[in-house]
Amino acid sequence: MNLRLAFSVTFSLAAPAxxxxxxxxPAVDPVLAHFREFRAALDRGDAAAAEAAAQLAYDxxxxxxxxxxxxxxxxxxxxxxxxxxxxxxxxxxxxxxELATANQxxxxxxxxxALVLGRAELAVDGASGAERLREAIGQAERRGDxxxxxxxxxVELARTAFALEQYALAGEAWAASDRLAxxxxxxxxxxxxxxxxxxxxxxxxxxxxxxxxxxxxRPAVIARGAxxxxxxxxxxxxxxxxxxxxxxxxxxxxxxxxxxAHALAWQGILRAxxxxxxxxxxxxxxxxxxxxxxxxxxxxxxxxxPPPAYPNDALLASGVGAVVIRARTDAQGAIVEHxxxxxxxxxxxxxxxxxxxxxxxxxxxxxxxxxxxxxxTQYTPILFVAE
Amino acid sequence: MRKSSLLAVMAxxxxxxxxxxxxxxxxxxxxxxxxxxxxxxxxxxxxIERAENAVFERFNEINSRDDLDIRCKSxxxxxxxxxxxxxxPIFLRDAQAAAAQSVVASLQGSAxxxxxxxxxxxxxxxxxxxxxxxxxxxxxxxxxxxxAMQRLLELRQTGDQRPxxxxxxxDAPQSEDAR
Numbered sequence: 398m399n400l401r402l403a404f405s406v407t408f409s410l411a412a413p414a415x416x417x418x419x420x421x422x423p424a425v426d427p428v429l430a431h432f433r434e435f436r437a438a439l440d441r442g443d444a445a446a447a448e449a450a451a452q453l454a455y456d457x458x459x460x461x462x463x464x465x466x467x468x469x470x471x472x473x474x475x476x477x478x479x480x481x482x483x484x485x486x487x488x489x490x491x492x493x494x495e496l497a498t499a500n501q502x503x504x505x506x507x508x509x510x511a512l513v514l515g516r517a518e519l520a521v522d523g524a525s526g527a528e529r530l531r532e533a534i535g536q537a538e539r540r541g542d543x544x545x546x547x548x549x550x551x552v553e554l555a556r557t558a559f560a561l562e563q564y565a566l567a568g569e570a571w572a573a574s575d576r577l578a579x580x581x582x583x584x585x586x587x588x589x590x591x592x593x594x595x596x597x598x599x600x601x602x603x604x605x606x607x608x609x610x611x612x613x614x615r616p617a618v619i620a621r622g623a624x625x626x627x628x629x630x631x632x633x634x635x636x637x638x639x640x641x642x643x644x645x646x647x648x649x650x651x652x653x654x655x656x657x658a659h660a661l662a663w664q665g666i667l668r669a670x671x672x673x674x675x676x677x678x679x680x681x682x683x684x685x686x687x688x689x690x691x692x693x694x695x696x697x698x699x700x701x702x703p704p705p706a707y708p709n710d711a712l713l714a715s716g717v718g719a720v721v722i723r724a725r726t727d728a729q730g731a732i733v734e735h736x737x738x739x740x741x742x743x744x745x746x747x748x749x750x751x752x753x754x755x756x757x758x759x760x761x762x763x764x765x766x767x768x769x770x771x772x773x774t775q776y777t778p779i780l781f782v783a784e
Numbered sequence: 785m786r787k788s789s790l791l792a793v794m795a796x797x798x799x800x801x802x803x804x805x806x807x808x809x810x811x812x813x814x815x816x817x818x819x820x821x822x823x824x825x826x827x828x829x830x831x832i833e834r835a836e837n838a839v840f841e842r843f844n845e846i847n848s849r850d851d852l853d854i855r856c857k858s859x860x861x862x863x864x865x866x867x868x869x870x871x872x873p874i875f876l877r878d879a880q881a882a883a884a885q886s887v888v889a890s891l892q893g894s895a896x897x898x899x900x901x902x903x904x905x906x907x908x909x910x911x912x913x914x915x916x917x918x919x920x921x922x923x924x925x926x927x928x929x930x931x932a933m934q935r936l937l938e939l940r941q942t943g944d945q946r947p948x949x950x951x952x953x954x955d956a957p958q959s960e961d962a963r
Contacts, residue, residue, distance in 0.1 A: 707822030
C-alpha cells in the first residue's frame with residue numbers, strides 16, 4: 398500500500414486534459430510547474446512535498462483567477478483529508494465548493510465538493526459538517542457514480558458521530574458505508590465487515606444510552622430487539638472479516654486482525670450486557686458455525702487458570718466488558734505467542750487479563766478429530782459479566 | 785481530538801492483511817468464550833449482609849451467654865428516611881435502654897435511677913471486651929465460624945478496595961486507527 402493508492406481520487410481529479418495539453422507548451426506557467434512537482438512528489442511517496450506543491454499550485458492559480466482553481470483547491474483539500482489533516486483541508490474545500498456551486502464549468506462536481514467540504518467541516522464545525530455530509534451521502538447513493546468519494550465520507554461521519562455519542566447518526570452512516578463499500582480502497586468485503594461492526598456497536602450504544610436516561614440510578618438495560626439487531630450486524634461483520642483474520646504471525650496484529658477482534662469484542666460486550674441483566678442473547682443466523690477450512694483444526698479451548706480478577710472500578714458502576722485474546726499455538730498445542738487483540742472498554746479489563754494470561758494454556762477438546770492440526774491461531778472472547 | 789482518516793491510516797500505516805506463511809496456513813478459529821463474573825455494588829452489599837448473618841447466626845449458636853448474641857435490625861436514624869442496618873449485641877441494647885431509663889428517671893428527680901449514664905457506658909465497654917474475647921476464642925475453635933468469618937472479611941476487603949468514583953458503564957470503543 399502506498400501514497401499513490403491513497404491519493405487516487407486526488408490524482409484523477411487533478412489531471413484534466415487542460416493540464417496534459419499545457420505540458421507540451423514551451424513556456425511553463427507557475428501553476429503547471431507546481432502541479433508537476435506535486436505529481437513527482439506523489440510518485441516518490443513524499444506526502445509533505447506533495448502537500449506543499451499542491452498548495453503552491455492552488456495559490457498560483459488563485460492569484461491569476463485561473464480556470465482550474467476549483468480543481469486545485471479540491472485536490473489540496475482531498476490530499477489533506479487523506480493525510481489526516483481535516484482542519485487544514487477546510488479552507489481549500491470551502492473554496493472548491495464555492496467555485497463548484499457558482500460555476501458549472503469549474504471542473505469540480507458540486508456533489509464531490511460537498512462531500513469533501515463536509516469531511517473537512519466535521520473537524521471545524523461538527524454539527525454543520527454532519528448535516529452537510531448526511532445530505533451529500535444520500536445524494537451520492539442515489540446517483541450511484543460517486544462511491545469512491547462517498548465511502549470515505551460515510552466512514553468519517555460514522556466515526557465522528559460515534560465519538561460525539563450520536564449513536565443513531567453513527568449507525569445510519571455506518572449503514573451507508575456498508576452500501577458504499579465498493580468505493581473502499583481496500584477489499585469491499587473488509588470494508589463491509591468494518592461497517593457492520595460499526596452498526597452493531599452503534600445499535601448497542603444507542604440502546605444502552607436510551608435506557609440509561611432518566612432519573613433512575615439503576616444500570617442501563619438493553620432491550621432484546623436492539624440486542625438482536627446489534628447481534629445480527631456483528632455476526633455479519635465476523636463472517637465478512639473472518640477470512641482476513643489469519644496470517645501475520647510476526648507478533649504484530651494486522652489491521653484486519655484487529656478489526657476482526659474488535660467485532661468479536663463488541664459481540665462479547667453485548668453478550669456480557671445481556672447476561673448481566675439475566676437475559677440470554679439469541680444466536681444470529683450462521684453464528685457459531687465453523688469457518689470454511691476450519692475442519693482440519695482441532696477443537697480447542699483456552700484454559701484461563703488463574704482467572705482474571707473483575708476490576709473493582711467496573712463493578713462499582715455495574716460495568717460489563719469484553720476482552721479478546723489472540724493466541725498462536727505450535728504443532729504440539731503450546732502457546733507460542735498471545736496478545737490482547739481488542740478490549741471494550743479499554744483499560745482495566747485488559748489489564749486484568751494481561752496480569753494472568755501468561756499462565757494460560759490451550760487444551761484439546763475431548764471430541765477433537767484424530768490427526769487434527771493444533772498449530773494455528775485462536776481468538777477467545779473473555780466476557781466480564783456484572784451480576 | 786479528532787481522529788485521523790481511516791483511509792489514510794490504512795494506506796500509510798502497517799499491513800492491512802497478513803502475509804501467508806510458507807506452510808499452508810490454518811484457519812483462525814474462535815474458541816468458547818470465557819465468562820468472568822463479578823458482584824456489582826448492590827449485589828456485593830447484599831452478599832456482605834448474608835455473610836454477616838452467617839457469622840452472627842453461628843456465633844449466637846455457640847457462644848457462652850445469650851446476652852452476647854448479636855442481632856441485626858433495620859433502623860431509621862435521625863436526619864434521614866433511609867433505613868440502615870444496625871447490628872449490635874443484646875447487652876448493648878439493654879445498656880442503651882437502661883441508660884435512657886436513667887435519663888428519664890433523673891429528669892423526674894428520682895434518687896434511685898439504677899446507675900448513671902456513665903455507669904452504663906462503662907459496663908457496655910467492659911462487655912464489649914468480653915464479646916471480642918469470646919469471638920476470638922470461638923473462631924479458633926469452630927471451623928464453621930472461622931469459614932464464615934473469612935468469607936465476610938474477603939467480601940469486605942473487596943468492597944474497601946473500590947474507588948470512590950464510578951466510571952461510565954461502557955466507554956467509547958477503540959477506533960481502528962487509535963493503536
